[in-house]
Amino acid sequence: MKSSKKLRAKIIQAAKEVLAASEGGKISVKAIAKKAGIATGTFYLYFTNKEALLDTVVQELYAELLDIIKKERAAYTSVFDKLQASMEVCIRIFLKEKHLAKILLQYFPQITSAVNTKFTDIENDLIKFTKQDLDELLALKLIPEQDTLVSATAFVGTFREVILSWLNNGEPEDWDKALQTLIAYNMRGIGKRSEDW
Amino acid sequence: MKSSKKLRAKIIQAAKEVLAASEGGKISVKAIAKKAGIATGTFYLYFTNKEALLDTVVQELYAELLDIIKKERAAYTSVFDKLQASMEVCIRIFLKEKHLAKILLQYFPQITSAVNTKFTDIENDLIKFTKQDLDELLALKLIPEQDTLVSATAFVGTFREVILSWLNNGEPEDWDKALQTLIAYNMRGIGKRSEDW
DNA sequence: CCAAGCAATGAACGGTAATTCAGTATATGG
DNA sequence: CCATATACTGAATTACCGTTCATTGCTTGG
Structure with a gap:
């Protein structure tokens, strides 16, 4: 019982490592157990099943990400600045981790995707947060009339695609320019007037 | 041997149908064979394995998509118009089919994703094509200095995300506005000057 | 020091799905 | 009409995986 929490955490950590290493995200309970240095049966003393573990892993990772973003945003007051800070910290985190x-x-x-919808929920969450920012900017007439849900979705989509591409095809040579391009793309995309920045 | 080509095509068609119907993209050789009206063993007279079939299916679908886009683009001369036509036809096709x-x-x-990288290749293709357009626009000084690879990646990313979101969460109520928003987002994103459109 | 209780084990079970292959049907050409 | 080749069959084989559980090892309170 003393080691209960610790071992649970170790299993989660092992799962993250196995996931990160495995091609294509294939993951087996046996592999996790091996990585964690336990028998397969032991796994089921800490998680009711594989799905419960995966849920926990996403929840944790997502919570970490959101936490970092929120902290970073808190440092700014202008919505544009908050958005920009979110973008920068997001890229920074994803490329560091x-x-x-x-x-x-x-x-x-x-x-x-097969069983539960947790991940879709997470993407939707990010989109919803972005949409709130856009709605605020729209209310202030700082951006032109638009379907803010679509814009927010597009916004999130640029990050997913760009970061994945960097992961799969290598990072850009001119890193500064790349980052600037991505941020500018989205700032222009939502319709921020250039005289404002 | 006479029916060889025909049966192969029938299997491919069956695979498309099974894929389209199945939740989550799960697909079994048995299901394909049943749909095609053949025994499971017969499948292996036409494809070396399941993966070979799936490769073929993506290749075919992708070729169809590219073909449609290319035909549509041919009707325009301005690169902006070509880009816009690509966007419109892409959305139209994906939502129709x-x-x-x-x-x-x-x-x-x-x-x-596990074994081959065909899909990533396909996304990269689309990005490459978009990048060519952007390079052309950049050379003509019609868009500002930017990392065109990043912009092209972001561009493609908006479509992936938005279309998937429409598939999963339902299409927008105000369809016109949504389409207009997405196109405007990307046109502004790449830096098209508003006096040009 | 022992026994009860708890933690951990890993072989075994049940299920699923890809692939094979010995056998069956069908077509062909002499 | 037979012999041969070719196409097809689907049950059996193989492989893998999630989950269970009878057994083993370990700890601790009396």
């Missing part, structure tokens, strides 16, 4: 990016952006849609 | 969208955007990344 590549395993996180691979798991959240690439593997989990595959892993969870 | 939802099974195609589901297969290309949702299922295949899951199905094929």
